[in-house]
Amino acid sequence: MGxxxxxxVVLSDIHLGTYGxxxxxxxQYLKSIRPKCIVLNGDIIDIWQFTKRYWPTTHMMVVKQLxxxxxxxVPVYYIPxxxxxxxxxxxxxxxxxxxxxxxxxxxxNDSKVWIFHGxxxxxxxxxxxxxxxxxxIGYDILILINSVVNFFSEKMGRGKVSISKNVKNSVKSAVxxxxxxxxxxxxxxxxxxxxxxxxxxxxxxxxxxxxxxxxPITYMNSGDWIENLTALEYHDGAWSLxxxxxxxxxxxxxxxxxxxxxETAKSLMASLMMELNVKGGQQVAPDEADSDEEEVSGKxxxx
Numbered sequence: 001m002g003x004x005x006x007x008x009v010v011l012s013d014i015h016l017g018t019y020g021x022x023x024x025x026x027x028q029y030l031k032s033i034r035p036k037c038i039v040l041n042g043d044i045i046d047i048w049q050f051t052k053r054y055w056p057t058t059h060m061m062v063v064k065q066l067x068x069x070x071x072x073x074v075p076v077y078y079i080p081x082x083x084x085x086x087x088x089x090x091x092x093x094x095x096x097x098x099x100x101x102x103x104x105x106x107x108x109n110d111s112k113v114w115i116f117h118g119x120x121x122x123x124x125x126x127x128x129x130x131x132x133x134x135x136x137i138g139y140d141i142l143i144l145i146n147s148v149v150n151f152f153s154e155k156m157g158r159g160k161v162s163i164s165k166n167v168k169n170s171v172k173s174a175v176x177x178x179x180x181x182x183x184x185x186x187x188x189x190x191x192x193x194x195x196x197x198x199x200x201x202x203x204x205x206x207x208x209x210x211x212x213x214x215x216p217i218t219y220m221n222s223g224d225w226i227e228n229l230t231a232l233e234y235h236d237g238a239w240s241l242x243x244x245x246x247x248x249x250x251x252x253x254x255x256x257x258x259x260x261x262x263e264t265a266k267s268l269m270a271s272l273m274m275e276l277n278v279k280g281g282q283q284v285a286p287d288e289a290d291s292d293e294e295e296v297s298g299k300x301x302x303x
């Protein structure tokens with residue numbers, strides 16, 4: 001079965017290391033495409049809730065799949081979010097085709113695209129991190145309860161339900177927060193002459209035109225791999241919102257966990273260094289040491 005070509009894929013809020021992460025489904029998606037560029041837009045590994053007691057084989061397989069792109073020289077940009085904010089101290093770290101950056105500014109077919117995680121515009125995150133962490137733990141517990149409910153619901157022939165989605169949709173303050181978040185990022189993006197603004201963080205996949213006082217702008221959110229199982233794709237000059245639930249091809253891909261040998265983080269890094277032929281520390285382009293942005297001009301080229 002041939003893989004689907006995609007010029008760019010934007011993934012966010014995967015939350016590897018948590019019970020709610022749909023790593024198997026993400027692997028099926030990644031194995032169904034041939035991306036020329038990947039943007040990991042925050043909360044990829046959930047360092048907030050990381051524990052050695054829970055790191056399934058499929059979670060390691062996702063990491064290895066992403067490393068395989070780097071080994072093939074596919075550009076991979078990692079923009080840390082609030083759950084993996086520890087990586088922000090490694091801004092401008094570069095290893096092969098992997099680069100860690102706080103935000104990304106792209107020029108694609110004469111359009112300016114601004115990509116960032118979005119937690120900087122979350123009032124709770126900025127003023128009460130302890131409350132945000134508590135909320136994250138509560139959310140993970142809710143997702144775990146939801147999976148148990150869905151197990152019995154499907155056994156009874158009633159299909160899956162999303163408790164957290166129903167809660168968010170029924171609570172006016174949650175809807176108000178999402179709308180406020182979208183309005184804020186669009187206003188700032190338009191003020192800085194961007195044509196597109198791309199976020200993650202709020203687990204609400206979306207592509208829509210927004211009119212601001214500084215002009216129109218296209219708002220996009222890549223969603224998550226906890227509930228929505230979505231990504232943003234750019235191909236042949238157009239952006240689209242990918243949904244795993246609407247992809248019959250990806251669902252047929254077999255993920256053989258038995259073939260995977262157990263691998264520690266140390267041995268994984270060693271194999272990566274060997275594949276990339278890199279001996280020792282980081283590689284940083286000297287002209288980019290003080291820059292938060294990556295300018296890419298023209299149409300995306302194949303790696």
